[in-house]
Amino acid sequence: MKVLVVHNRYRSEQPSGENNVVDQEVALLSAAGHEVRSFERRSDDISSMSLLEKATVPLRVPWNPASRVALAEVLRSDRPDVVHIHNTFPLLSPSVVAACTDARVPAVATLHNYGMVCPPGTLYRDGHLCGECVGRRPFPAVRHGCYRDSRVATLPMAVNVAVNRRRWWSGISRFLCISDAQRQVLIGGGMPAERMVVKHNFVAEPLVRRTLPGEHVLYLGRLTEEKGVRLLMSAWERLDVGMPLLLAGTGPMQDEVERWASTRPDVRYVGLADKARCQELIARAAAVVAPSVWLEAFGLVVVEAMAADVPAVAPAHGAFPELIEDGVSGVLHKPEDAASLADALRQVVAPARNHEMGEAARLRYEKGFTPAIGLDRLVDAYEAAIG
Structure with a gap:
């Protein structure tokens, strides 16, 4: 054609x-x-x-x-x-x-x-x-x-x-x-x-996929209110999951995120990353979190995580319920609810479930998003x- x-x-x-x-x-x-x-x-x-x-x-x-x-x-x-x-x-x-x-x-x-x-x-x-x-x-x-x-x-x-x-x-x-x-x-x-x-x-086949247990929880995207960054910060204040939160990206909330990260030993702001660096960060993650408070029409970072054998956490609205099978290939949380998001993050990083969810996430990618x-x-x- x-x-x-x-x-x-x-x-x-x-x-x-x-x-x-x-x-x-x-x-x-x-x-x-x-x-x-x-x-x-x-x-x-x-x-x-x-x-x-x-x-x-x-x-x-x-x-x-x-x-x-x-x-x-x-x-x-x-x-x-x-x-x-x-x-x-x-x-x-x-x-x-x-x-x-x-x-x-x-x-x-x-x-x-x-x-x-x-x-x-x-x-x-x-x-x-x-x-x-x-x-x-x-x-x-x-x-x-x-x-x-x-x-x-x-x-x-x-x-x-x-x-x-x-x-x-x-x-x-x-x-x-x-x-x-x-x-x-x-x-x-x-x-x-x-x-x-x-x-x-x-999503194209990633250059690198997860092979070892995850080292961090990753937020990758624009630093804006509608992307749920402030909600994530509130949820993380309630958590101690034994691994750091990495935030990658830029946007209007960058200064606020950098100040918050500087006050916490379990949070790192890594700035804007190129494609290869993003794939590396995803492949080393225990989970990717996309806590959007607006109705995402798709959710590309969730599928990029799936391709790399990494489960995701996202709200149960917009396109996310089409992408994530709750409790199988990731965890859905109640939209705009910090406590629910914190609970979802605890579930997804639990060693007994994390590897299994990662495998299910990869299978979901192979069936729907190649x-x-x-x-x-x-x-x-x-x-x-x-x-």
């Missing part, structure tokens, strides 16, 4: 799971013999724009005619069999969907978050879950300033959702949801159920769209 991948890349200074997923899928398709070309814009380019160009970026979030023209040219010259759209914010816009419709090229779209029914895509604001915009016009988000705590910054995103909703729903042949939990939320917001399929993200399975599901979606 000839596949054109459309993606607005996130800033390089901030690690992006979406960028990684796109790159891995492109490599997977190419290795399987498909002809893949990318049509991209990069958020990094905004910094080199003139002041006038920067000022007009928000105006082009809902509709960028230049993107439509540029993509139309590529579609005319390349004639791909299918277009795969990922992120269009902020430089591409949904005008790329119109370009596909004009050229009569079938398009699929991976939904990496809840952006179709929630302007910032998180269903989370002011420290709690929020569904005010689901199934209705998204202007409560503007009132609350949900994106970057700014009404001005949120406005173009809300307009984008409001004016382009029907265009997405009519112009995309298949929506690829990264979990069934996400799919159910989006259907509840009015999206067309018959064109929404679940295609979990896949590159071969990811390729099959991707090609199935393309063929359905073309058909």
Whole structure:
């Protein structure tokens, strides 16, 4: 097949799971013999724009005619069999969907978050879950300033959702949801159920897997409130599991995490790690903890742990119950409950269960999240769209 991948890349200074997923899928398709070309814009380019160009970026979030023209040219010259759209914010816009419709090229779209029914895509604001915009016009988000705590910054995103909703729903042949939990939320917001399929993200075989008993409990991810970092800190205060907690990553809470870690001999903040270092930290862990208080649409770090024979602890909401079989391949805890999280961590590191859970986690990975399975599901979606 000839596949054109459309993606607005996130800033390089901030690690992006979406960028990684796109790159891995492109490599997977190419290795399987498909002809893949990318049509991209990069958020990094905004910094080199003139002041006038920067000022007009928000105006082009809902509709960028230049993107439509540029993509139309590529579609005319390349004639791909299918277009795969990922992120269009902020430089591409949904005008790329119109370009596909004009050229009569079938398009699929991976939904990496809840952006179709929630302007910032998180269903989370002011420290709690929020569904005010689901199934209705998204202007409560503007009132609350949900994106970057700014009404001005949120406005173009809300307009984008409001004016382009029907265009997405009519112009995309298949929506690829990264979990069934996400799919159910989006259907509840009015999206067309018959064109929404679940295609979990896949994880490549890790360079190193766990062979010895774990040395630490690992948190690997963005240091933000919605990721449950503050909840984890509270839970760890209740624990003495005989091994340290390692926190790897960066984000708005970095200074707070560093101060907390400096006061405890059983906590280490290791900063931002590259891919090889991350895999090493996972392979040496007794467990990976992902205590998100918002509804994660997938949970990539949990599957990365599974691939390395490491069980995970996560809340019993969002996508996590699809990934973790509670008490078998990991432990689920009550969302936003520090005591429940502490109890789950005690269970998962107990020597009598830890190795057994790790083996079950690896088996779960092999049955559901390998590159071969990811390729099959991707090609199935393309063929359905073309058909």
